[in-house]
Every structure is written in C-alpha cells, then in structure tokens.
Amino acid sequence: MSKSLNIVLLGPPGAGKGTQAALLLKEFNVLHVSTGDMLRSAIKEGSAVGKEAAGYMNRGELVPDELVTRAVVERLSKPDTAHGVMLDGYPRTINQAESLGHALAKMGRKLDGVLYFKTSDAVAVQRLSGRRVCRKCAKNYHETNMPPKKAGVCDLCGGELFQRDDDKPETVKNRLKVYQASTADLVEYYRSKKQLIEVDGDAAADKLFKDIVALFKNRA
Ligand code: AP5
Numbered sequence: 001m002s003k004s005l006n007i008v009l010l011g012p013p014g015a016g017k018g019t020q021a022a023l024l025l026k027e028f029n030v031l032h033v034s035t036g037d038m039l040r041s042a043i044k045e046g047s048a049v050g051k052e053a054a055g056y057m058n059r060g061e062l063v064p065d066e067l068v069t070r071a072v073v074e075r076l077s078k079p080d081t082a083h084g085v086m087l088d089g090y091p092r093t094i095n096q097a098e099s100l101g102h103a104l105a106k107m108g109r110k111l112d113g114v115l116y117f118k119t120s121d122a123v124a125v126q127r128l129s130g131r132r133v134c135r136k137c138a139k140n141y142h143e144t145n146m147p148p149k150k151a152g153v154c155d156l157c158g159g160e161l162f163q164r165d166d167d168k169p170e171t172v173k174n175r176l177k178v179y180q181a182s183t184a185d186l187v188e189y190y191r192s193k194k195q196l197i198e199v200d201g202d203a204a205a206d207k208l209f210k211d212i213v214a215l216f217k218n219r220a
Contacts, residue, residue, distance in 0.1 A: 004084035005030050005216065006109055008091070008100075010186055011117030013175045014124035014131075015201040016208065017088045018140055020117075023209045024086060028216065031081050034088040035068055037138070038075070060166055060174035062092055062182055069099045076103060084112075092183045097190075114190040115212065119201030121176055128172045132161040146205070 005028060009017040021032045039057060042050030049071065053063045062068075072090050075081070091097040104110055130143040132152075136159030141148050148155050166175065190196040199211055 004082065004109070005112050006084045006104065007086055007112055007216070008114040008190075009086060009088045009117070010114050010183075010190070011201050012119050012121075012124050012179045012183075013172070014127040015117035015119040016127070016205060017117060019146075019205055020209060020212060021086050021088050022140070023205070024212065024216075027213050028084075028086075030084040030086050032086050032088060033072065033075055033081075033090070035072060035090040035092075036088070038071055039063060039068070042071075058165055058171070060171040061178060065093055065095045065099070068092075069096055069103075072100070073103045076107065091186065094185060094189055097186055111195055113197045113216075114186075114195045115215075116187055116190070116196050116198045117201030118198055123202045124176060125172060128167045128175075129169065131164065131167055133164060134159040135162055136160075 007030075009021060011017055018034060018036075021034065024030075025032055039050070039053045043054050043057070044050070049067060052067060056063045068090065072087070076085065087100075091100050101111075127142060127145065130145065132141045132143060132148075133139070134141075134154035134157065137154060137157045139154055139156050140146075141154075141161060148161065152161050153159070154161060165171070187196065197215060199208060199215075201208070203211070
C-alpha cells in the first residue's frame with residue numbers, strides 16, 4: 001500500500017465488521033481500531049475507563065460519547081496509525097462522527113470512506129447468538145457458520161471459547177434497538193457527505209471480503 005487509508009466500518013451488531021477487519025488486515029497495511037475491543041480490554045485491566053464502561057456494555061447500551069471519543073482520539077495520535085486506520089464500531093452517534101471529523105482534520109487526515117454493512121436483523125441475531133470468542137487470543141468463531149475444528153477450543157492457540165455476555169438474547173435485542181435509535185442515522189449522514197460505500201452484510205464472509213478488497217484496491 002502506498003498511501004494512508006482511513007476507513008470506518010459501520011453496521012449493526014453482528015454485521016461481520018470484526019470478521020472482515022481481521023481478513024482485511026492481511027490485505028491492507030492499516031491498523032484495526034475497535035472501540036468494543038478497547039473497552040473490553042479496559043474492563044479486563046480494571047482501569048477507570050473499564051469500570052465506567054462495564055455497566056453500559058452489559059446492558060447493551062452505548063458508552064458515553066465523551067469517554068469513547070477521548071480513547072479513540074488518543075489512539076489516533078499514536079505513530080503506528082500513520083499508514084491509516086480501520087475504525088470498527090466508532091463512530092456510533094452523530095456527535096461521535098462530528099468529533100471524529102474534527103480530530104482527523106486537526107491531524108491533517110481525512111476519511112477515505114465509510115463501509116456500511118447493510119444487514120438484516122434476522123441475520124444479525126443468528127450470528128450473535130452463535131458467536132464464540134477465544135478467551136486467550138480473542139479470535140471469533142460461530143457455532144455453525146464458522147465452527148472451530150474442535151468444539152469449544154480455539155484452532156489458533158488452543159484457548160477456551162466462550163460466549164460474550166452481551167451476546168445473550170435479551171442484550172442482543174437491546175443492542176439492535178440502540179443501533180436503530182442512535183447509530184442508523186449515520187448511514188444518511190455519511191451518504192450526504194458522499195462517503196458511504198454500501199456492501200451486502202448478509203453475504204457469505206469470503207464473498208464479502210472479495211467485494212471489499214475490489215472496492216478499496218484502487219484507493220489504497
Ligand atoms: P462492539 O464490540 O463494537 O460490538 P458491535 O458493534 O455490537 O459489533 P459486534 O462485535 O457484535 O459485531 P461485528 O459486526 O463485529 O460481527 P462479527 O464479525 O463479530 O461493541 C460492544 C459494546 O461496546 C457496545 O454495545 C457498546 O456498549 C460499547 N461501544 C463500542 N463502541 C462504542 C462507541 N463508539 N460508542 C459507545 N459505545 C460503544 O460477527 C458476528 C458473528 O457472525 C461471528 O460469530 C462471526 O463468526 C459470524 N460471521 C461474521 N460474518 C459472517 C458472514 N458473512 N457469514 C456468516 N457468519 C458470519
């Protein structure tokens with residue numbers, strides 16, 4: 001890749017943003033910045049940010065804008081983001097989108113596109129209810145769509161697979177509601193700025209990956 005590429009992965013919970021990010025990292029020399037992963041690490045470490053975020057996340061609600069924006073802007077100021085970033089799960093509100101725009105402008109950078117994973121609720125629910133994550137290396141699996149070779153065990157590191165607390169049915173329902181109420185407006189927000197690139201989030205992961213690579217190959 002010759003120049004920096006800054007993209008946002010936008011879509012409902014279970015759209016496959018994290019799955020595609022992991023695949024795209026092998027293709028593009030950019031950094032994956034997932035606010036969900038950052039917040040889960042903060043909870044694991046027991047930091048002040050983690051303590052504040054935990055309750056919101058367990059209920060499937062959004063963590064306050066100010067807290068998550070501070071964490072993202074701090075991350076974007078590190079030198080390893082120079083080749084560009086793939087922002088996964090941020091922004092999630094108009095307020096966050098505006099903060100991101102200001103922060104990038106201040107750094108002399110701009111967004112190259114917002115990849116919107118248009119995904120149906122039924123597919124999102126099926127994916128989240130079957131998702132399993134490695135406790136050691138955090139690799140994602142799905143009980144039926146992408147099963148590990150041995151049930152309950154990570155193919156890569158042998159770690160134990162578990163279900164995220166917020167993937168339980170009641171919390172999933174709330175996360176989808178919160179997405180509609182707070183995040184879905186970003187689709188029109190970015191469409192009006194001519195930054196939206198829509199892909200079929202319901203598609204099989206390998207097909208979607210090929211489509212996305214083709215879309216970004218000429219931009220990178
Ligand atoms: P976060 O971790 O960002 O969760 P999310 O956006 O809800 O996204 P998910 O990780 O659930 O889904 P995904 O789209 O990455 O799907 P995945 O690839 O894993 O956020 C968690 C919480 O943190 C939020 O609820 C909030 O509280 C807080 N938070 C985070 N960011 C915030 C922000 N900016 N502001 C405020 N609060 C914030 O795939 C799902 C499953 O499907 C997997 O099992 C996978 O194997 C399978 N799969 C994926 N793609 C396919 C496919 N194409 N075909 C078949 N199966 C597939």
